[in-house]
Amino acid sequence: MGSGSFGKVFLATEKLDKAFKIAIKVIDKSKLTKEDIESLRNEVKTMETVDHPNIVKYFETYDEPKYIYLCMELCTGGELFEKVSSKDHHLSEKTCSEYMQKLLRALNHCHS
Numbered sequence: 001m002g003s004g005s006f007g008k009v010f011l012a013t014e015k016l017d018k019a020f021k022i023a024i025k026v027i028d029k030s031k032l033t034k035e036d037i038e039s040l041r042n043e044v045k046t047m048e049t050v051d052h053p054n055i056v057k058y059f060e061t062y063d064e065p066k067y068i069y070l071c072m073e074l075c076t077g078g079e080l081f082e083k084v085s086s087k088d089h090h091l092s093e094k095t096c097s098e099y100m101q102k103l104l105r106a107l108n109h110c111h112s
Contacts (some may be wrong), residue, residue, distance in 0.1 A: 058071075
């Protein structure tokens with residue numbers, strides 16, 4: 001589905017329910033420092049405690065010798081930045097305000 005400097009993201013389906021799809025982020029440990037790994041573990045601890053409709057849902061982590069696998073909700077709506085900055089697509093003030101409300105509610109939830 002995508003890739004970055006530390007790994008790739010793959011689409012996965014449930015064996016018993018093919019309609020249930022998730023994203024699996026595969027992180028190559030050889031590209032991480034000890035501080036990066038500790039930061040990632042702290043991020044996972046935070047994701048385990050966050051439950052909000054506007055924050056990607058975290059399911060579980062598999063930590064193996066070479067890779068870390070993060071299993072998360074599949075979000076197919078695209079990048080918010082691309083929607084907002086696209087010259088081909090005009091966003092109304094109402095739509096922008098709705099995006100901001102969702103973003104600020106999620107941020108408020110994280111801070112609480």
